[in-house]
Protein backbone atom coordinates (compact mmCIF):
# COMPACT_ATOMS: atom_id res chain seq x y z
CA UNK A 1 0.00 0.00 0.00
CA UNK A 2 1.36 3.41 -0.91
CA UNK A 3 1.63 6.29 1.56
CA UNK A 4 1.45 8.86 -1.20
CA UNK A 5 -1.61 11.12 -0.95
CA UNK A 6 -3.90 10.86 -4.01
CA UNK A 7 -3.25 13.64 -6.54
CA UNK A 8 -5.49 16.66 -6.09
CA UNK A 9 -7.55 17.96 -9.02
CA UNK A 10 -5.70 20.69 -10.95
CA UNK A 11 -6.19 24.10 -9.41
CA UNK A 12 -7.57 22.63 -6.21
CA UNK A 13 -5.08 24.49 -4.04
CA UNK A 14 -5.11 27.67 -6.12
CA UNK A 15 -5.63 30.53 -3.64
CA UNK A 16 -6.91 32.78 -6.46
CA UNK A 17 -9.99 30.62 -7.23
CA UNK A 18 -13.16 32.73 -6.64
CA UNK A 19 -14.44 30.39 -3.87
CA UNK A 20 -11.07 30.60 -2.14
CA UNK A 21 -11.15 34.37 -2.35
CA UNK A 22 -14.61 34.58 -0.80
CA UNK A 23 -13.72 32.33 2.14
CA UNK A 24 -10.05 31.38 2.06
CA UNK A 25 -9.83 29.73 5.47
CA UNK A 26 -10.88 26.16 4.51
CA UNK A 27 -8.31 26.22 1.72
CA UNK A 28 -5.65 27.58 4.07
CA UNK A 29 -6.34 24.72 6.52
CA UNK A 30 -5.91 22.17 3.71
CA UNK A 31 -2.74 23.86 2.55
CA UNK A 32 -1.25 23.66 6.04
CA UNK A 33 -2.09 19.93 6.07
CA UNK A 34 -0.21 19.47 2.78
CA UNK A 35 3.08 20.40 4.43
CA UNK A 36 5.48 23.31 4.86
CA UNK A 37 5.55 24.26 1.16
CA UNK A 38 3.26 23.12 -1.65
CA UNK A 39 3.82 23.68 -5.34
CA UNK A 40 0.73 25.01 -7.11
CA UNK A 41 1.17 24.27 -10.83
CA UNK A 42 -1.68 26.44 -12.16
CA UNK A 43 0.09 29.57 -10.94
CA UNK A 44 3.62 28.15 -10.81
CA UNK A 45 4.04 29.25 -7.19
CA UNK A 46 5.20 27.63 -3.95
CA UNK A 47 2.68 28.24 -1.18
CA UNK A 48 3.99 28.55 2.39
CA UNK A 49 0.92 28.61 4.66
CA UNK A 50 2.34 27.84 8.15
CA UNK A 51 3.26 30.50 10.67
CA UNK A 52 6.78 29.28 11.49
CA UNK A 53 7.70 28.52 7.89
CA UNK A 54 6.37 31.79 6.47
CA UNK A 55 8.21 33.71 9.21
CA UNK A 56 11.41 31.83 8.28
CA UNK A 57 10.97 32.77 4.61
CA UNK A 58 10.42 36.44 5.44
CA UNK A 59 13.43 36.48 7.78
CA UNK A 60 15.83 34.85 5.32
CA UNK A 61 16.21 37.68 2.84
CA UNK A 62 19.33 36.14 1.32
CA UNK A 63 17.61 32.96 0.16
CA UNK A 64 14.22 34.57 -0.49
CA UNK A 65 14.78 37.88 -2.21
CA UNK A 66 12.39 40.79 -2.77
CA UNK A 67 14.36 42.36 -5.61
CA UNK A 68 12.74 40.13 -8.23
CA UNK A 69 9.27 41.11 -7.03
CA UNK A 70 7.29 40.92 -3.78
CA UNK A 71 3.96 40.31 -5.53
CA UNK A 72 2.56 37.62 -7.84
CA UNK A 73 3.84 39.42 -10.95
CA UNK A 74 7.59 39.11 -11.24
CA UNK A 75 9.55 42.35 -11.40
CA UNK A 76 12.18 40.82 -13.69
CA UNK A 77 10.66 42.31 -16.84
CA UNK A 78 10.77 45.84 -15.42
CA UNK A 79 13.77 48.17 -15.23
CA UNK A 80 12.55 49.95 -12.08
CA UNK A 81 11.79 48.54 -8.62
CA UNK A 82 9.59 49.97 -5.88
CA UNK A 83 12.31 51.43 -3.64
CA UNK A 84 11.52 49.65 -0.34
CA UNK A 85 9.37 46.62 -0.93
CA UNK A 86 11.20 45.40 -4.04
CA UNK A 87 14.78 45.94 -2.90
CA UNK A 88 17.29 43.87 -0.94
CA UNK A 89 20.27 44.93 1.18
CA UNK A 90 22.40 46.95 0.82
CA UNK A 91 20.09 49.09 -1.34
CA UNK A 92 17.10 48.41 0.92
CA UNK A 93 19.13 49.35 4.02
CA UNK A 94 20.16 52.69 2.50
CA UNK A 95 16.59 53.59 1.53
CA UNK A 96 15.01 52.38 4.76
CA UNK A 97 17.49 54.37 6.90
CA UNK A 98 16.56 57.50 4.96
CA UNK A 99 12.86 57.19 5.82
CA UNK A 100 12.78 55.28 9.12
CA UNK A 101 13.27 58.19 11.60
CA UNK A 102 9.94 59.94 10.81
CA UNK A 103 8.20 56.62 11.55
CA UNK A 104 9.59 56.28 15.08
CA UNK A 105 6.75 55.86 17.59
CA UNK A 106 7.49 59.25 19.20
CA UNK A 107 7.31 61.01 15.82
CA UNK A 108 4.08 59.31 14.84
CA UNK A 109 2.60 60.42 18.20
CA UNK A 110 2.53 63.95 16.74
CA UNK A 111 -0.21 62.74 14.39
CA UNK A 112 -2.41 61.62 17.27
CA UNK A 113 -4.48 64.82 17.75
CA UNK A 114 -5.27 65.02 14.03
CA UNK A 115 -6.08 61.33 13.75
CA UNK A 116 -8.29 61.39 16.85
CA UNK A 117 -10.13 64.45 15.56
CA UNK A 118 -10.66 62.65 12.23
CA UNK A 119 -12.04 59.60 14.07
CA UNK A 120 -14.54 61.79 15.95
CA UNK A 121 -15.70 63.47 12.74
CA UNK A 122 -16.01 60.20 10.83
CA UNK A 123 -18.02 58.55 13.63
CA UNK A 124 -20.18 61.70 14.03
CA UNK A 125 -21.13 61.48 10.35
CA UNK A 126 -21.84 57.75 10.45
CA UNK A 127 -23.94 57.99 13.63
CA UNK A 128 -25.94 60.86 12.15
CA UNK A 129 -26.85 58.55 9.26
CA UNK A 130 -27.40 55.48 11.46
CA UNK A 131 -27.42 53.02 8.56
CA UNK A 132 -24.20 53.17 6.58
CA UNK A 133 -21.97 51.34 4.20
CA UNK A 134 -19.06 50.82 6.57
CA UNK A 135 -16.55 50.80 3.70
CA UNK A 136 -16.92 54.36 2.35
CA UNK A 137 -18.47 55.77 5.54
CA UNK A 138 -16.15 54.40 8.24
CA UNK A 139 -13.20 52.40 6.90
CA UNK A 140 -11.86 54.44 3.99
CA UNK A 141 -12.04 58.03 5.30
CA UNK A 142 -9.58 57.36 8.14
CA UNK A 143 -6.54 56.41 6.01
CA UNK A 144 -7.47 59.20 3.58
CA UNK A 145 -7.18 61.73 6.42
CA UNK A 146 -4.20 60.04 8.06
CA UNK A 147 -2.07 59.87 4.92
CA UNK A 148 -2.64 63.57 4.25
CA UNK A 149 -1.52 64.35 7.82
CA UNK A 150 1.49 62.06 7.47
CA UNK A 151 2.79 62.97 4.01
CA UNK A 152 1.33 66.42 3.26
CA UNK A 153 -0.28 65.10 0.05
CA UNK A 154 -3.97 66.07 -0.17
CA UNK A 155 -5.60 64.10 -3.01
CA UNK A 156 -8.55 65.40 -5.05
CA UNK A 157 -10.97 63.10 -3.20
CA UNK A 158 -11.05 60.15 -0.81
CA UNK A 159 -12.48 57.99 -3.62
CA UNK A 160 -9.62 58.89 -5.98
CA UNK A 161 -7.07 57.91 -3.35
CA UNK A 162 -8.89 54.67 -2.56
CA UNK A 163 -9.02 53.74 -6.26
CA UNK A 164 -5.34 54.54 -6.76
CA UNK A 165 -4.26 52.54 -3.74
CA UNK A 166 -6.42 49.58 -4.80
CA UNK A 167 -4.91 49.76 -8.29
CA UNK A 168 -1.32 49.48 -6.99
CA UNK A 169 -2.15 46.13 -5.45
CA UNK A 170 -4.46 44.86 -8.18
CA UNK A 171 -2.02 45.67 -11.01
CA UNK A 172 0.33 43.02 -9.61
CA UNK A 173 -2.08 40.10 -9.16
CA UNK A 174 -3.48 37.41 -11.47
CA UNK A 175 -6.20 38.70 -13.77
CA UNK A 176 -4.93 42.29 -13.53
CA UNK A 177 -7.00 44.62 -15.68
CA UNK A 178 -5.19 47.27 -17.80
CA UNK A 179 -7.40 49.79 -15.98
CA UNK A 180 -5.35 49.16 -12.82
CA UNK A 181 -2.15 50.16 -14.59
CA UNK A 182 -3.88 53.27 -15.95
CA UNK A 183 -5.07 54.26 -12.48
CA UNK A 184 -1.58 53.83 -11.11
CA UNK A 185 -0.30 56.10 -13.89
CA UNK A 186 -2.98 58.65 -12.97
CA UNK A 187 -1.93 58.54 -9.31
CA UNK A 188 1.71 59.23 -10.17
CA UNK A 189 0.75 61.96 -12.65
CA UNK A 190 -1.35 63.68 -9.97
CA UNK A 191 1.38 63.33 -7.36
CA UNK A 192 4.03 64.84 -9.63
CA UNK A 193 1.83 67.50 -11.27
CA UNK A 194 -0.24 68.69 -8.32
CA UNK A 195 0.52 66.83 -5.10
CA UNK A 196 4.21 67.62 -4.72
CA UNK A 197 3.99 71.27 -5.89
CA UNK A 198 1.20 71.76 -3.30
CA UNK A 199 3.12 70.26 -0.36
CA UNK A 200 3.40 72.45 2.77
CA UNK A 201 6.83 73.69 3.89
CA UNK A 202 7.61 71.01 6.50
CA UNK A 203 6.25 67.56 5.84
CA UNK A 204 7.35 64.02 5.06
CA UNK A 205 6.69 64.57 1.36
CA UNK A 206 9.19 67.45 1.25
CA UNK A 207 11.73 65.65 3.42
CA UNK A 208 11.75 62.81 0.88
CA UNK A 209 11.55 64.75 -2.38
CA UNK A 210 13.68 67.81 -1.50
CA UNK A 211 16.18 66.37 0.96
CA UNK A 212 16.34 62.67 0.13
CA UNK A 213 15.09 61.62 3.57
CA UNK A 214 16.63 62.14 7.00
CA UNK A 215 20.04 60.84 5.94
CA UNK A 216 19.88 62.50 2.51
CA UNK A 217 20.56 58.99 1.20
CA UNK A 218 17.79 58.83 -1.41
CA UNK A 219 19.22 59.41 -4.88
CA UNK A 220 18.29 62.78 -6.38
CA UNK A 221 18.77 61.51 -9.93
CA UNK A 222 16.17 59.11 -11.35
CA UNK A 223 12.77 58.33 -9.86
CA UNK A 224 13.92 57.02 -6.44
CA UNK A 225 12.65 59.93 -4.32
CA UNK A 226 9.32 60.12 -6.12
CA UNK A 227 8.76 56.38 -5.98
CA UNK A 228 9.70 56.21 -2.30
CA UNK A 229 7.08 58.84 -1.50
CA UNK A 230 4.52 57.15 -3.74
CA UNK A 231 5.18 53.75 -2.12
CA UNK A 232 4.66 55.08 1.38
CA UNK A 233 1.61 57.14 0.43
CA UNK A 234 -0.24 54.45 -1.50
CA UNK A 235 0.75 51.51 0.75
CA UNK A 236 -1.05 53.06 3.68
CA UNK A 237 -4.55 53.51 2.26
CA UNK A 238 -6.11 50.28 1.04
CA UNK A 239 -4.41 48.21 3.74
CA UNK A 240 -5.69 50.26 6.68
CA UNK A 241 -9.11 50.63 5.07
CA UNK A 242 -9.24 46.83 4.77
CA UNK A 243 -8.32 46.41 8.43
CA UNK A 244 -11.09 48.78 9.56
CA UNK A 245 -13.78 47.21 7.35
CA UNK A 246 -12.77 43.71 8.44
CA UNK A 247 -12.83 44.89 12.07
CA UNK A 248 -16.45 46.05 11.86
CA UNK A 249 -17.44 42.77 10.24
CA UNK A 250 -15.58 40.77 12.89
CA UNK A 251 -17.31 42.60 15.72
CA UNK A 252 -20.67 42.03 14.02
CA UNK A 253 -19.86 38.31 14.00
CA UNK A 254 -18.49 38.31 17.57
CA UNK A 255 -20.71 40.76 19.49
CA UNK A 256 -19.44 39.41 22.83
CA UNK A 257 -15.98 40.71 21.90
CA UNK A 258 -17.41 44.14 21.13
CA UNK A 259 -19.15 44.21 24.50
CA UNK A 260 -15.93 43.19 26.20
CA UNK A 261 -13.99 45.92 24.41
CA UNK A 262 -16.57 48.52 25.36
CA UNK A 263 -16.23 47.48 28.99
CA UNK A 264 -12.42 47.21 28.82
CA UNK A 265 -11.02 49.97 26.56
CA UNK A 266 -7.57 49.07 27.91
CA UNK A 267 -7.82 46.07 25.55
CA UNK A 268 -8.11 48.20 22.40
CA UNK A 269 -4.38 48.01 21.59
CA UNK A 270 -4.45 44.23 21.82
CA UNK A 271 -7.72 44.11 19.87
CA UNK A 272 -5.99 45.84 16.94
CA UNK A 273 -3.35 43.09 16.92
CA UNK A 274 -6.00 40.39 17.19
CA UNK A 275 -7.93 41.87 14.26
CA UNK A 276 -4.74 41.87 12.18
CA UNK A 277 -4.15 38.23 13.11
CA UNK A 278 -7.74 37.20 12.48
CA UNK A 279 -7.97 38.65 8.97
CA UNK A 280 -4.62 39.73 7.58
CA UNK A 281 -5.42 42.53 5.10
CA UNK A 282 -2.61 41.39 2.78
CA UNK A 283 -3.47 37.75 2.14
CA UNK A 284 -0.06 37.15 0.54
CA UNK A 285 3.40 38.56 -0.08
CA UNK A 286 5.98 36.98 -2.36
CA UNK A 287 9.67 36.27 -2.53
CA UNK A 288 11.85 34.69 -5.25
CA UNK A 289 14.76 32.25 -5.05
CA UNK A 290 17.94 32.71 -7.07
CA UNK A 291 19.51 29.46 -5.85
CA UNK A 292 18.03 26.27 -4.43
CA UNK A 293 16.59 26.87 -0.95
CA UNK A 294 14.48 25.00 1.54
CA UNK A 295 11.34 25.59 3.57
CA UNK A 296 10.75 23.27 6.52
CA UNK A 297 12.80 20.53 4.82
CA UNK A 298 11.11 20.93 1.42
CA UNK A 299 13.56 21.74 -1.40
CA UNK A 300 12.60 24.81 -3.41
CA UNK A 301 14.34 25.15 -6.78
CA UNK A 302 16.24 28.22 -7.98
CA UNK A 303 14.06 30.73 -9.82
CA UNK A 304 10.95 29.80 -7.82
CA UNK A 305 8.15 32.15 -6.81
CA UNK A 306 7.47 31.66 -3.10
CA UNK A 307 4.23 32.87 -1.57
CA UNK A 308 4.07 33.60 2.17
CA UNK A 309 0.35 33.10 2.81
CA UNK A 310 -0.02 35.72 5.55
CA UNK A 311 -3.78 35.14 5.81
CA UNK A 312 -3.14 31.51 6.68
CA UNK A 313 -0.38 32.19 9.21
CA UNK A 314 -2.82 33.98 11.50
CA UNK A 315 -5.03 30.88 11.60
CA UNK A 316 -2.24 28.37 12.20
CA UNK A 317 -3.24 26.39 15.32
CA UNK A 318 0.44 25.61 15.98
CA UNK A 319 0.85 29.31 16.80
CA UNK A 320 -2.62 30.50 17.84
CA UNK A 321 -4.97 28.41 20.00
CA UNK A 322 -8.57 28.21 18.69
CA UNK A 323 -7.51 30.41 15.76
CA UNK A 324 -10.93 30.83 14.13
CA UNK A 325 -12.23 32.66 17.17
CA UNK A 326 -11.75 36.39 17.62
CA UNK A 327 -10.40 36.92 21.14
CA UNK A 328 -9.39 40.46 22.05
CA UNK A 329 -7.62 39.15 25.16
CA UNK A 330 -5.39 36.74 23.19
CA UNK A 331 -1.96 36.93 24.77
CA UNK A 332 0.18 36.30 21.71
CA UNK A 333 -1.98 38.21 19.20
CA UNK A 334 0.91 40.61 18.58
CA UNK A 335 3.09 37.82 17.15
CA UNK A 336 1.01 37.85 13.92
CA UNK A 337 2.74 38.34 10.58
CA UNK A 338 0.09 40.64 9.08
CA UNK A 339 2.54 43.55 9.14
CA UNK A 340 5.41 41.36 7.93
CA UNK A 341 8.59 40.81 9.91
CA UNK A 342 12.34 41.40 9.76
CA UNK A 343 13.85 43.93 7.34
CA UNK A 344 10.64 44.58 5.39
CA UNK A 345 8.47 44.91 8.52
CA UNK A 346 5.75 47.40 7.63
CA UNK A 347 7.22 50.90 7.79
CA UNK A 348 3.78 52.39 8.44
CA UNK A 349 2.86 49.99 11.26
CA UNK A 350 2.77 52.71 13.97
CA UNK A 351 0.50 54.82 11.75
CA UNK A 352 -1.86 51.94 11.00
CA UNK A 353 -2.00 51.05 14.71
CA UNK A 354 -2.72 54.65 15.68
CA UNK A 355 -5.53 54.95 13.11
CA UNK A 356 -7.16 51.69 14.17
CA UNK A 357 -6.83 52.54 17.87
CA UNK A 358 -8.40 55.97 17.33
CA UNK A 359 -11.33 54.51 15.39
CA UNK A 360 -11.96 51.72 17.90
CA UNK A 361 -11.71 54.15 20.81
CA UNK A 362 -14.31 56.43 19.27
CA UNK A 363 -16.58 53.60 18.17
CA UNK A 364 -16.49 51.72 21.49
CA UNK A 365 -17.49 54.92 23.30
CA UNK A 366 -20.41 55.64 21.04
CA UNK A 367 -21.69 52.46 19.36
CA UNK A 368 -23.42 49.75 21.40
CA UNK A 369 -23.36 47.25 18.52
CA UNK A 370 -23.26 46.82 14.76
CA UNK A 371 -26.11 45.11 12.91
CA UNK A 372 -25.93 43.91 9.32
CA UNK A 373 -28.59 45.57 7.17
CA UNK A 374 -27.83 43.93 3.82
CA UNK A 375 -25.46 41.68 1.94
CA UNK A 376 -21.80 42.40 2.36
CA UNK A 377 -19.68 42.12 -0.79
CA UNK A 378 -16.03 41.09 -0.64
CA UNK A 379 -13.54 42.65 -3.05
CA UNK A 380 -12.42 40.31 -5.84
CA UNK A 381 -8.81 41.27 -5.08
CA UNK A 382 -6.59 38.23 -4.72
CA UNK A 383 -4.19 40.22 -2.57
CA UNK A 384 -6.25 42.37 -0.26
CA UNK A 385 -8.80 40.75 2.04
CA UNK A 386 -11.36 43.53 2.27
CA UNK A 387 -14.96 44.47 1.65
CA UNK A 388 -16.29 46.49 -1.26
CA UNK A 389 -19.60 46.98 0.54
CA UNK A 390 -20.54 46.37 4.18
CA UNK A 391 -24.02 47.64 5.06
CA UNK A 392 -24.48 48.05 8.81
CA UNK A 393 -26.63 49.88 11.33
CA UNK A 394 -24.79 51.58 14.18
CA UNK A 395 -26.82 51.16 17.34
CA UNK A 396 -25.84 54.15 19.48
CA UNK A 397 -24.61 53.64 23.02
CA UNK A 398 -26.84 55.14 25.70
CA UNK A 399 -26.11 58.79 26.44
CA UNK A 400 -23.92 60.54 23.91
CA UNK A 401 -24.55 59.46 20.27
Ligand code: HEM
Pocket residue numbers: 058066070084085086096150231232233235236237239240243280281282285286337338339340341343344345346347348349351352
Ligand atom coordinates in the same frame (compact mmCIF):
# COMPACT_ATOMS: atom_id res chain seq x y z
C1 HEM B 1 -3.24 47.65 8.39
C2 HEM B 1 -2.49 48.30 7.54
C3 HEM B 1 -1.25 47.73 6.93
C4 HEM B 1 -0.90 46.43 6.68
C5 HEM B 1 -1.70 45.18 6.95
C6 HEM B 1 0.43 46.45 6.09
C7 HEM B 1 1.16 45.31 5.77
C8 HEM B 1 2.46 45.32 5.33
C9 HEM B 1 3.28 44.14 5.15
C10 HEM B 1 2.82 42.71 5.37
C11 HEM B 1 4.51 44.55 4.74
C12 HEM B 1 5.71 43.65 4.45
C13 HEM B 1 5.84 43.29 3.00
C14 HEM B 1 6.96 42.31 2.70
O1 HEM B 1 7.48 41.67 3.61
O2 HEM B 1 7.32 42.15 1.51
C15 HEM B 1 4.46 45.99 4.65
C16 HEM B 1 5.50 46.77 4.23
C17 HEM B 1 5.38 48.13 4.04
N1 HEM B 1 4.34 48.94 4.45
FE1 HEM B 1 2.65 48.37 5.31
N2 HEM B 1 0.83 47.74 5.97
C18 HEM B 1 -0.14 48.56 6.48
C19 HEM B 1 -0.11 49.93 6.59
C20 HEM B 1 0.87 50.73 6.09
C21 HEM B 1 0.90 52.16 6.18
C22 HEM B 1 -0.14 53.01 6.91
C23 HEM B 1 2.01 52.57 5.49
C24 HEM B 1 2.54 53.95 5.27
C25 HEM B 1 2.32 54.96 6.07
C26 HEM B 1 2.70 51.38 5.03
C27 HEM B 1 3.87 51.37 4.31
C28 HEM B 1 4.64 50.24 4.08
C29 HEM B 1 5.92 50.26 3.40
C30 HEM B 1 6.59 51.50 2.82
C31 HEM B 1 6.39 48.95 3.38
C32 HEM B 1 7.70 48.42 2.79
C33 HEM B 1 8.72 48.30 3.88
C34 HEM B 1 10.02 47.71 3.42
O3 HEM B 1 10.06 46.98 2.42
O4 HEM B 1 11.04 47.96 4.09
N3 HEM B 1 1.98 50.29 5.40
N4 HEM B 1 3.22 46.43 5.05
